[in-house]
Amino acid sequence: MVQEQKIDVGKLISRDPRVLGGLPVFAGTRVPVRALFEFLEAGDDLDAFLADYPNVRREQALAAMQAAEQRLLSLP
Numbered sequence: 001m002v003q004e005q006k007i008d009v010g011k012l013i014s015r016d017p018r019v020l021g022g023l024p025v026f027a028g029t030r031v032p033v034r035a036l037f038e039f040l041e042a043g044d045d046l047d048a049f050l051a052d053y054p055n056v057r058r059e060q061a062l063a064a065m066q067a068a069e070q071r072l073l074s075l076p
Helices: 033-041 046-052 058-073
Strands: none
Touching (some): 033 046, 033 058
């Protein structure tokens, strides 16, 4: 059985009113997290997103998707 790991969103995403008006961004970048989901919604894959945003590490993007999944699955 694979044990599910809890994602530490604080290390993944940052919010600062001085960076993009406080939008959530991938930590250490100015890339909004929303951009990842917009790429996926448009039918693009993760590799296309990472090619357009080379400052975002694959691990960060995967962790963001896992965190979103965990949040959705924990809804009542």
